Amino acid sequence: MVQINKSEKIYEDLKMRILKGEFDENQILPIEKSLELEYNVSRNTIRKAIRQLNSEGLVYSKLGSANVVLQRVAVEDLLIDSGNMERGSKIQTKSNETKVLSLDLIIVDATLAAKSMFQIGTTCYHVIRLRLINGKPVMIDDSFFKSEVVPRLTKKIAQESIYRYIQSVTNHKIIGSRLVDRVILATDLDKNYLALKQENCIGLTQNWAYLDDGQIFEYTEIHFAPEQYVRTRFIGQKVGYIQ
């Protein structure tokens, strides 16, 4: 069991209680004062937990009134919650396998530099991997890793976990990714590997991954078969903002 702090524990507990339907009757949480007493913490700690519930779209804090529990959507349980990848996605629980299609050491040219944000002349590994879940091909990772960060990358390492490898050979942590999602025409590679049906398009996710020194060390284009491409998120409306 991981040791987490009070606000995190309270967040997890309240989330569980919400999803179990404990507050379905009135659709509001108990007032903050009573949560203080119940969990025996300060109001700030309660508020920190509720802030997390707000950002996930489980609760709306209504000034002067209450912390309102939002109506749930049926599909959401089935989906990988992209707004919550930090906690590990549900995909992890399934059997998955990686097939390395190619691995080359290359020098960054102008075209790649513009996309990847790597400097021209940088040496990096170009890795193409096919990802299978329960034996079914679901995505292709077309990746570039700064060789400085993953020295002596091999197919074997790429097949296991490059991230684990990085964290074992560097002092740096991987702290997050900036993602851009698009829909594009399928490439020949996609058609060969992704078992597309009628569709001639795929979901593309561009991924710039960061180390804790603030630098991008990886640029990946993830190609998804359409039915595999699903994203969920919650967006709070700014007061006064009108569509």
Added chain:
Amino acid sequence: MVQINKSEKIYEDLKMRILKGEFDENQILPIEKSLELEYNVSRNTIRKAIRQLNSEGLVYSKLGSANVVLQRVAVEDLLIDSGNMERGSKIQTKSNETKVLSLDLIIVDATLAAKSMFQIGTTCYHVIRLRLINGKPVMIDDSFFKSEVVPRLTKKIAQESIYRYIQSVTNHKIIGSRLVDRVILATDLDKNYLALKQENCIGLTQNWAYLDDGQIFEYTEIHFAPEQYVRTRFIGQKVGYIQ
């Protein structure tokens, strides 16, 4: 000028300073103590502002070390930042137009109930709207609104702003949306209106919109032409989480 609070002002200011490149040399912010003095506020207020920068992927707070400014990605300035829709998207600044293709009053059946989360038997408006930006068709909104929330909806209202109408006739605020993005085969409607080229797919965003009492009042399927469909987000890595 909107009146915003201290932490929000500091957040905006730091963001502007980051984007102007003020911290590019060391790629870190001044320490919190000196920001306290500079802005003449408490440390908590500084930390609240920095927390916002963290969630947007502009800064990574490194325990025991510094608030690291993350390397920027070139494309991000060009895009609608979906993680920041609360502040209004850039799309707003362009000239846009809405064409109402149809408007009907219907009763929710089992199929629609399952998707929309409306109860079977609810009366609602079914509205299909074509959205144009700078004269170019970019998306189709296939929407269902609870008639209880938008009584006497007309084509004229739908062409202007349904949201503005709602906020004028109800006591309730619109507080946010849960979104699910997918890639699907284009329908005939899409092919007719979205000026697709070779592509036979579109980007689909399902949108459940909430009122401040926690209830869903709108379900919309937004159909995007592929080149119009772009999403950006930042996902922080949970410590110990390995791909």
Added chain:
DNA sequence: ACTGATTTGTTCGTATGTATC
């Protein structure tokens, strides 16, 4: 490699503001 100083992280208590009931 160790120690002390520095810096961010969490929590507490309190006061005051603002919207709602």
Added chain:
DNA sequence: AGATACATACGAACAAATCAG
């Protein structure tokens, strides 16, 4: 109009990770 409940802000203490000598 008064009470209630969430929002913002301050100051302080201590923990945990990092950094500098």
